[in-house]
Amino acid sequence: MKDRSTKADVTAAVLLDEDTLMLFGAIDQPLPADSVVMLDGMIDGRFRGGCWTDAAGERWFLGAIRVTGLAHMRPSRIEIEDAQGKHLLLPRLSNVRTNPAHLVAALREVQPQSLDTALDVAVTLLSGPAMGEGEAGEGHRRTRLLSGLAHEASRPDGFAEVLGRFHDGALMVQGWSHGFPAGAAHVLVEADDLRTHASAAGSFHRPDLPDDAAGLLTVLEGPVASPDTIRRIHFRAADGWRHLAIFEHRQLLADGVASAHARDMLGHLQGDAARRGVAAAIAARYNGVETVSQLQAPVRMGLDMAVRVPGAGLFVCGWLLDPTGSVRAVTVKGGGMSARLDQDWSRLGRKDVSDAFAHDPLFAGRLAPGSDAHGFTAFAREPAGISADAEFHLELALADGIAFLPLPCQPPTGDALRRMLGAVNPDSPSIDRVVATHLGPMLRTATSFQAVPSSVLHPMGRTQKSPRVSVILPVCDGREDVDLNLARMANDPDFAEAEILVVAGAGTHERLAGMVRQAAGFYRLAVGFVAAPTASDPFEAVAASLPHARADRVLLLSPSVLPTERGWLSALERAIRKPNAVGSAALAPVMVSPTLLYEDHSVRFAGIVAVEGPGGTVTYERRYAGYPRDWLKEQEASAVDAASADCALLPRELLARAMADGGRYLAQEPKGLDLCLRVRAAGGSCLWLPKVRLVAVDEQARHARDPRLERMSALVDEWSFAERWKASIAA
Structure with missing residues (x-):
């Protein structure tokens, strides 16, 4: 593809993170808003940009290049594909900085009259999902760039005097301004970082203000920074960027008060459209009250249990009765989290729910016989950074409104996790994905804190x-x-x-x-x-x-292990003192086990070995399990991949090291194999003594077991073992 001839001058280039480079300069041809970027002829990533023309007719641009590992590259050719498929060649970069202040200073010096437009472009480029956050330090560079541009471009325009948070993290702001836009808009909230938030605003008359100013009430979509950390609220007025300063004696409303305060103010707002927008924004806010039971539509919802594993996610089990399909979405929210449940939940039959509402006038004639799939189990992964004491709720979106249901979450105790497993259907066609995506990570995270x-x-x-x-x-x-x-x-x-x-x-x-x-x-x-x-x-x-x-x-x-003769411990001790018997384990600390027999003298344990299958898959198998003991021909100690935790002698220090990072399993069998593999990972070896034989009684469980829970536990354990050791356990 032939390059388009371009004349370009890159005035400043700043590396915002390992993968993102911000460019500012002049160019003689339009750049695409979103396209692919090629480094040295290879399609490597994305380019997003914005252009403007100054009073002298010269075209300027801000652009962001995102390529994985860009910080470690030194490309000689940077090409951007335009709408016609032709390549625009940028000049080779010679002075790439990491301090965003360099780009801000260049804009201030070269294009001071275009700072408002530059901030418009920067907000668009850095708030989109394609240019997501990097590491903490790298995200700080983005904040510094936006903050620097905002401080250069934004002018004072009023004060925020009353601030209050809603339960879902949204923010109500009351104050005054000359030019804050009524209706829907986007604002920049400057706190410890700088983030974009959608807003719905309306104005009201205040006799203490000049004629060209008005009172302001706005609701900012959350999660917004804590009110006591906010320094400025930047907004785009008709004549450029402006900001609300925070009034020195501002009032911070107590939790739960913002909803009532904002509703009281609705009657004072000017303009029907603005009033309706703010009213809708307030109605969409959760204020800690359950409202599903107040719906006039035939919709009701109940919860059986909710378990949260901080840092991993939530499990929700309950029922939704919605025979007319009025509910458009079910979302779990709280602590800055928002995740749809209904797009990926498993439905369960709940005839008890059908029976309970069969004679309710609201549902009369709407419940089809045999249509009882009202139950559900659902998972929601939570993003990093949510506090351990965050509160959550369910939001039901309907055609004509929103309803809420508080979601009290149980801590991940052993009993709660077992109930969670017991509620999941192991026969679901998506069970492998559910285990790998939700159950496995949740249980692994929960047990890591034990x-x-x-x-x-x-x-x-x-x-x-x-x-x-x-x-x-x-x-x-x-x-x-x-x-x-x-x-x-x-x-x-x-x-x-x-x-x-x-x-x-x-x-x-x-x-x-x-x-x-x-x-x-x-x-x-x-x-x-x-x-x-x-x-x-x-x-x-x-x-x-x-x-x-x-x-x-x-x-x-x-x-359950009972000796049949004396002196077997001495045999284990002799083996542990003579690691040379297994050659390669010459100086390694040893974990040694005898042969374990069932009561009928068939083999229960004769060492566990790794067997490699097709494609390099590894499976750990018990040798000779169930065979008569006469099959055991070995007379000397032999190395195995795993000993038996039911009877094993090993150095205390080795055992302590191996157990310091215990396996996250629900059943005992994978824990025993995992312990042996961790012994080997800690520098030890495993031995099996064929001549030393003890009886391991095959005892019956003393307590009733839930077959469904056992099946789910086995599925999760298989995933956990495969995740850690890239192998499986033979059935």
Whole structure:
């Protein structure tokens, strides 16, 4: 494509962020408002620009070039494609700055009479989605550029005297001005940053003002900066940019007062169109009151639960009864967030809702038999920066108005998250996307804030000053029969110098402590009873008890694992002291596990190995699971990709490092494999001892399980494991 010959002079070039370059200069031909930009002949990004002609007839332009990684490039040719597909060649840039004041100074010096127009163009260029914010420091450069231009171009024109925020972050401003535009317009609010906001404004008579000034009432769409941080409100008047200064003794209305105050002022506004615009803007504001039940249209809504994970998003479950299709949109708002729910929600049958409104006169004859899909589950991702205590509400947009429903959100407790999972349909055709986009990130974020469960140590039995090994026996169910485990250890000389930490997690029987105390005294064992009532599974119990472990080595031992002979702990210790047995693990700390058998002596655990499939996919599989034990031919320790957390000996320091960044899983099985992989990531290795064999009892769950919840938990865990390890777990 042949270039169009252009004469251009780039007066100033400023890099606003890693990807955005702002240009100011003169050119002899029009530039496109939005087009592609080519660097050295390659189509790399977008160009957005604006031109004006000064009094001398010379054409000037402001333009923004956005190309990924632009800050690290030194292109020799910058070409812009015009409407005819021809390329406009800009001169090579020789002096690119990072200080926006350079561009502002150039405009002030070269085009002082065009500063208003330059600010018009800059606002258009820097407020569009194609030129979105960069990093915090880079966004500050944008603010400095707009602020610098606004301070050069904008002139004083009145004061803002009363300011009040609505619940949704919008702002009411009352004051006076000479030229603030009535009706709909856009303004620049200058606070810690400078942002564009839509406004609806009307004027009213004030006898204390000159004839060419009037009172002002305007509503600015939110979220707007806090009123006490606002310094100026810039607006485009007929003769250029002007601003409202903030009156020194301005009044800041208390939260929730802005709506009532603005309604009281409506009757004083001049002009029917302006009055209607401000009234509509006020009506669209949420004031903390539920209004869905007041609708005369056949529309009602109810909430079953709402859970918010700060930093991730919200889950909303409820029902919407709308037989005539009056609702055009359902949006969650609050704290600066606005997200449509109805475009992506899952509908559920709710016959109970149909039955409840069957005899309501408002819905009489409108509920079709069998049409009961009134329920919904929905997710909304939240942007960064929303405060942890933000309040939210639902906004229902109808053809003739807006209604609101408060959205009280539960914190992401374990019970709330389980209820959330139980409400989602695992058979939905979009469940994979729901897990990857919403459930997985929400649960990962929620668990990342969970602290290690608190614990209290109660010494029982005899005292062991320098234990050779710390045995951690986690109990997180209703069992009270760990005296059998203690009896087996008391009968094995290997445990004579061990300390045994029985960890009582959530759901433990109230008689457990008494039984452990009695067994510890009877068998003369050194036992520590660790009370950790918030530990919901064995892995949380281990984490809670680890600070109480005094030995250099820790034995993780499930209460379901029972030895069939004595001396097995010594075999594990010999293997952990002889890493040379597995060659490549010569100097690595070792996590070693024995063979675990079912009660019928078939294989339960003989090491977990990674199997590579088509396309490089990796799956972790349990070797020989379910096979007769005679299949185990190995006689020496062998390296595996994962040991078994049900019975494993490893250095305490290695275990502490591996558990410092615990896996975010709902079920136990992926937690065990994840722990082993983190042991290896921390520099350790995993061994399996074929000759050492213990029985792992296949116990039944002591509490009823929700099959739907278990299916959802498995789907989320599969996603979490694949996200972390780029692999899957064999079924």
